[in-house]
Structure formats: structure tokens, C-alpha cells
Amino acid sequence: MKKALYGLPEEVRFCTRCVISNQRPGSVVEFKNTGKEPKPTIKFDDEGVCSACRFAEIKENKIDWDLRKKELLELCDWHRSKDGSYDCVVPGSGGKDSVFTAHVLREQYGMNPLTVTWAPHIYTEVGWRNMQNWMRCGFDNMLFTPDAKVHRLLTRLAFENLCHPFQPFIIGQRLIGPRIAALYGIPLIFYGENQAEYGNDIEANDKPTMDPQFFMEEPDLDSLVLGGVLARELVDRYGISINDLNPYLPVQPDRLKKINAEMHYLSYYIKWDPQENYYYASEHCDFEANTMRTEGSYSKYSSIDDRIDPLHYFTTLAKFGIGRATYDAAQEIRNGKITREEGVSLVHRYDTEFPSKDFREITEYMGITEDRFWEVIDAARSPHLWEKVDGDWKLRHQVQNLSI
Structure with a gap:
């Protein structure tokens, strides 16, 4: 067997229901992990079916969605403001999912959300139009744009050290909601879907809330890692001040505990379907799909606001043998939008x-x-996934139709 990097399994397997492989990396607490060994968390059962497909079955057959919606209504009843003040925070880019989340909470549950956005690296034209359409749909928004010099440096370091140029953005996007909630004293924060939808431990979907460890930790420059570099080294070697790093640091625990902050997944309460979210956002908030398909995939409506998005998925292809079309097709197979044969x-x-x-x-x-x-x-490129043939890199393994 060829040596596998990143702690990946040396034997490559593909799900018999969708097109995902067992090389899919698990989600990690980005500011705690160097990214060098993102352990795979997707699991395959004895029938060769991945955990994400098994959860799709659970969503379809075992969850009482009417009961879950009642739970959501009770949660909103508890937090809903009576004086017109903001009663929840919805982090998002103005993409289909954040538009769906904010609009459903306002129109169906009577909430008054404050939407907050960590700016993309470089907006696409359609991404900026969708951001504006979101606001024209009747929402207040706080757009946070990090120091360009610092963010560019962290993006470069993350790419060179981790082959993960999206890491600083992911950190900022994850932290901006709780940070603004603490600043304005808004205890309820809504995210869209739990990443367990896509293959992390199924049991994580049994909880409506996000683990607070994702946000709450005393900043420690001697153990915190950004872009594969210790925060202390960023200060000492690269001349970045602690103030510059503030947007990327975990929120101090006492600030969130003081307001009894809760981070909820809307996907726990409402059956999550990204394509249906797109149709909803298009109908209610004039969300636009792109005029051309996204490079590396066939889709036109998902993750289209940042010019760096396609490059990010190209890095996952290099590291894990999983490109953007695999992620998109696996998701749409599970949701019944395409067949496995079409996905392959x-x-x-x-x-x-x-x-x-x-x-x-x-x-x-x-x-x-x-x-x-x-x-x-x-x-x-991990040697167990890639080989050079006549001077060109080729994948050793690709998903196949089961009839072949």
C-alpha cells in the first residue's frame, strides 16, 4: 500500500448509496488544530453505506418534523422580543442557506433577526448582488470586513502550511455570530445545518445546539494555531499585533456565559435540503443562481459568493481525492435530486x-x-491517492457505477 497522509485510511472505499469516499475529512475546531491530520470521521457500515446516507434515511423516516417545529416555536416564544429589539443572530453570507434561515425565522416564527456577515476574500458579482438582495428583503445586517493585510497573510500561510486557504475565513465566519451576540447581549444564535448532515457522527444530530467549545476559550497565544502557525509566532515573527488577531480568537467564556448564549442549528428543527433552500430564497428574496456552472462541479447556486471557493475545493481534491462535484453530487443523491448513476x-x-x-x-x-x-x-497529494502518468497527476481511485 502507498503511504497515506493526513491520517487517512490507506484503503479507499466509496459509498454504495452516494459518491463520497472514506477519505472525507471530519470537521475540526479550526483554531485548535494545525490541519495536518484532519482525521476522517465519515463511517461506512457492513453494507458499504456512509453515515451521511444513513442519516438521510433517519431524516426521511424516523424524525417527527411536526414535533420538531413545535420545539422551535417554543424556543422562539421564549426569546421573541416584545419591544422590537433583535432577538436572535443569524450569521451568513447572503447565500441560499442564510437567506432561508433568516426569512423562515422572521416570517414563520415572528423573530427579529440581526444578520451578521464575515466578508468573503473577494466578492463575486453574483455574491454581492445576493447580499444586497438579502438586505432589500427587509433584514438588518452587520458586515464585518477583517484587516485586508492580516487576512491575506493568514490566507497565504494557511495555503502554504496546510493547503487550506479557507481556514482563516472559516474561523472568522464561525466566530462572528457569537462575538456580535455577546457585544449586543443577544443570547440566541441560529446556524443552518450541522456538519453531521454530511458524514460526521450521526449522534451529533440528536442535539439542537452546537458545542460551545467551538467558540468559548481563553485566548492563549502559545497554543492557538492560525494558518499552521502558532499565534505567538505570528506576533513575534510576522509583526501582527494581538489586536490584529482579535477577530480570529475564541470568544472569552465569561462573555457568552453572561448572556446565557445558545447556538442552535435550524436543521435540527426543519428538514434541511439545500436545493429546496435555494428555491425558497429565490422565491422570497430574489436570490440569484450564477449564470454559469461552478468550475469543478455542475451546480450554479451553492457557495458562489467568494472567488476563492473553487480553489478551496481544488485543495480538497489534492489532499483527499474529493473535489467539489463529489460533495455536490453526494448531497443531491441523498436528497433524491439525482440518481447515483448520474452522480458518478x-x-x-x-x-x-x-x-x-x-x-x-x-x-x-x-x-x-x-x-x-x-x-x-x-x-x-497523498501517494495512496495520486500517481504520475506520463508527467500528469492522476487519481488512483474514482467512484464507479456498481454495475461496472
């Missing part, structure tokens, strides 16, 4: 496509050359 065909056609459209702009943003980009990408 789409993965073969688009998964390894290189995102060339915004490549120059993104490498300039990170301050790296094209040669340096490929040096990082090729070093990140």
Missing part, C-alpha cells in the same frame, strides 16, 4: 477540473507565484 457521471466529468477563471486574482491576493502554487498543491 458528474463526478467523472467535473471533479478534477482546474478552477482557472479566478486563478490569477487569487494567487495575487495571496502573494504567491504560479510555481509556488503548484509546489504546494503537489506536495499535498
Whole structure:
């Protein structure tokens, strides 16, 4: 067997229901983990079915969604403001899911959400239009744009050290909701779906709330890691001040405990279906799909607000052999939008496509050359997933139709 990097299983298996493989990395607490060994958490049972597909069965057959909606109503009744003040925080980009979440809470449950956004690295045209359409739909929004110099540096370091240019954004996006909630004394924060929807431990979906460890921790520059670099080194070597790092640091526990903050997943209460969320956002808030499919996939409506998105998925292809078409197809197979055979065909056609459209702009943003980009990408390829054939990198394993 070829050596597997990142703690991945050396034997590559594909789900017999969808197209995901056992190489899918699990979600980690980004500011606690260097990203060098993101252990896989997706599980396969004796029938070769992944945990995400098994949870899709549970959603369809075993959850009483009417009862869950009653629980949501009770939660909202407890927190709903009577004086017009904000009663919940909804973090989001203005994408289909955050638009859906905010609109449902306001129109169906009578809440008055404050929406908060961590700005993308570089807005796409359609992403900015959707952000504006979200606000025109009647929502107040706080758009937080981090120090460009610091964010560009952290993005470059995350790419070079972890082959994960999205890490600083993920950290900021995750922390901005609780940070604003603590600032304004709003104890209820709503996120969209739990990542357990996509393959993390199924049992995590039994809880409506997010583990507070994702947010609450005393900042410690000698153990905190950003972009694969200790925070202390960012201060001492790169000249970043502690104030510069503040947006990326965990929220101090006493600030969230003081307001009895709760972070809830809307997907616990309402059956989550990203494509249906798109239709809802389009109907109610003029959400626009892109005019062309996303590079590396066949979709036009998911994660279209940041120019760096396609490059991020190209890095997951390099590290885990899983590109954007695999993620999209697996999700839509589980939700009954396409068949597995269609998904396999789409993965073969688009998964390894290189995102060339915004490549120059993104490498300039990170301050790296094209040669340096490929040096990082090729070093990140795990030998058990990739081989060179006639000078070109090829995947050793791709999902197949079961009839083949």
C-alpha cells in the first residue's frame, strides 16, 4: 500500500448509496488544530453505506418534523422580543442557506433577526448582488470586513502550511455570530445545518445546539494555531499585533456565559435540503443562481459568493481525492435530486477540473507565484491517492457505477 497522509485510511472505499469516499475529512475546531491530520470521521457500515446516507434515511423516516417545529416555536416564544429589539443572530453570507434561515425565522416564527456577515476574500458579482438582495428583503445586517493585510497573510500561510486557504475565513465566519451576540447581549444564535448532515457522527444530530467549545476559550497565544502557525509566532515573527488577531480568537467564556448564549442549528428543527433552500430564497428574496456552472462541479447556486471557493475545493481534491462535484453530487443523491448513476457521471466529468477563471486574482491576493502554487498543491497529494502518468497527476481511485 502507498503511504497515506493526513491520517487517512490507506484503503479507499466509496459509498454504495452516494459518491463520497472514506477519505472525507471530519470537521475540526479550526483554531485548535494545525490541519495536518484532519482525521476522517465519515463511517461506512457492513453494507458499504456512509453515515451521511444513513442519516438521510433517519431524516426521511424516523424524525417527527411536526414535533420538531413545535420545539422551535417554543424556543422562539421564549426569546421573541416584545419591544422590537433583535432577538436572535443569524450569521451568513447572503447565500441560499442564510437567506432561508433568516426569512423562515422572521416570517414563520415572528423573530427579529440581526444578520451578521464575515466578508468573503473577494466578492463575486453574483455574491454581492445576493447580499444586497438579502438586505432589500427587509433584514438588518452587520458586515464585518477583517484587516485586508492580516487576512491575506493568514490566507497565504494557511495555503502554504496546510493547503487550506479557507481556514482563516472559516474561523472568522464561525466566530462572528457569537462575538456580535455577546457585544449586543443577544443570547440566541441560529446556524443552518450541522456538519453531521454530511458524514460526521450521526449522534451529533440528536442535539439542537452546537458545542460551545467551538467558540468559548481563553485566548492563549502559545497554543492557538492560525494558518499552521502558532499565534505567538505570528506576533513575534510576522509583526501582527494581538489586536490584529482579535477577530480570529475564541470568544472569552465569561462573555457568552453572561448572556446565557445558545447556538442552535435550524436543521435540527426543519428538514434541511439545500436545493429546496435555494428555491425558497429565490422565491422570497430574489436570490440569484450564477449564470454559469461552478468550475469543478455542475451546480450554479451553492457557495458562489467568494472567488476563492473553487480553489478551496481544488485543495480538497489534492489532499483527499474529493473535489467539489463529489460533495455536490453526494448531497443531491441523498436528497433524491439525482440518481447515483448520474452522480458518478458528474463526478467523472467535473471533479478534477482546474478552477482557472479566478486563478490569477487569487494567487495575487495571496502573494504567491504560479510555481509556488503548484509546489504546494503537489506536495499535498497523498501517494495512496495520486500517481504520475506520463508527467500528469492522476487519481488512483474514482467512484464507479456498481454495475461496472
